[in-house]
Amino acid sequence: MSILLDDDAARRGVSAKPSFHVAFCVDNHYFRSMGATITSLIANNRDVHFVFHIFAFSVADEHRHRLRELEEKFGVNTKIHIVDPAVFQEFSRFTQSSYYSPSIFSRLLIPAMVRQETNRVLYLDADILCVGSIAELMAMDIGDTIAAVVPDAEATTRRRCAELQLKQQQYFNSGVMYMNVDLWMANKITERTIDALLTQGNQFRFPDQDALNVVLEGRARFIDKKWNYLYGLVGDLERDQRKLQLEGDAVFIHFAGAVKPWGNWTLHDSRNLFSRFHAMSPWADMPMDEVPKNYKEMRMHSRFLLRRREVAASLWWYWNYMRAKFRF
Known part of the structure; x- marks a missing residue:
């Protein structure tokens, strides 16, 4: 973990907050949700200086x-890294026929x-909300591991371990991903993951995730699920369950799946959690x-809607689905 001193603190001889590096990979459609993720981190970790x-x-x-407004409002640092799309042109087949960007x-x-x-960086998806302190994660010694990761859902783990023939039976x-930068580079994880995508990609259900699991098998440390608490809204809404039900002490709630908490149309309680942090962010004016x-x-x-027995509304949205999909 690196330490930064702000100018005023340096002049006063006062030690600064610990500086923690967090990375996101987004397109312009995901800045709104990333803003909520960022503000949830800040709100629950006031003693940390984030980069x-x-x-x-x-x-x-x-x-x-x-x-820039985020930096001024919360005293954090932001750094934009522009990626040349041509770098990943060879992987276009993985994204053209799916919802993956x-x-x-x-x-x-x-x-x-x-x-x-920095030699430590935390990667987060932009559909995650932080609801607790990350002090334990920051204090975690990952000096002997390439990355600290969290198990996927049990059903997903069983299927992917079988499909990918993972001997460790971990996925x-x-x-x-909490990355040890030096060990990641020394072990050429990026290069090996790209090679796995190019040579085995046809068998991958989740392109880069499957490749990373193949390359990092036996090399990553699995940590508690509270650091990536997977919450599927589709399952709740299929049962007309609109309450947010968490088991254990989640720190990062990951709304993986096709339905997200910024959809007011879901009527799910997760909307309230998202809107709380969204309202604090510079993206608050984006509905x-x-x-x-x-x-x-x-x-x-x-x-x-059909599950809620709202038949007329269900039929109306199914008609809209048919029109949107088949363009008539």
Whole structure:
């Protein structure tokens, strides 16, 4: 963990807050949600000086302005890393027919881009909310491991271990990775992951995540699920369960899956948690999603409404789904 001194603290001879580096890989559509993730980290860790690294293929001027506002409002640092899309052109087949953005591959570049500033960096997906202190994570000694990771859901782990023939019978969700930069670089994890994608990619269900699991098998440390508490909103809404139900002490709640907490149309309690941190961020003037935005969300919304016995509304959204998908 590196230490930064702000100018005033240095002049007074007062020790500064510990500085902790966090990285995100986003496109312009995800800055709103990343803003909520960032403010949730700050709100629950007032004694930490954060340096946020944003990896993107491009950053709109409005988002650059909001990042500057974030720095001024909370006293954090932000660093934009522009990634040339051509770097990942060879992986386009993994993203053209799925909901994955090419930005998922940008996380492979993080260690090389931050190595001059820190030897530890936490990667987070932008659909995560922090609801507790990260002091324990910051104090964790990862000097002997390439990355600290969190197990994926049990069902996913069983399926992916069988499909990928993982001998350790362990599989992690790559939405949270606490990286040891020096060991990552020394072991050429980025290069080996790219090689796995190019040579074995056809068998990967989750492209870079599967590749990272293959490359890091037996080399990563698995830590408590509170650091990547996977919460699937689809499962709740299929049962018309609208309460946020957490088991244990979650620190990072990861809303993995196709439905996100910024969708007001879900009527799920997770909206309230997201809106709390969203309202604190410089992106607060960007509204949450009042209606489904694409045909996949429309279809799910139709299904959820039917579960609530709102038949007419369900049929209306199914009609909209059909129109959006088949363009008639």
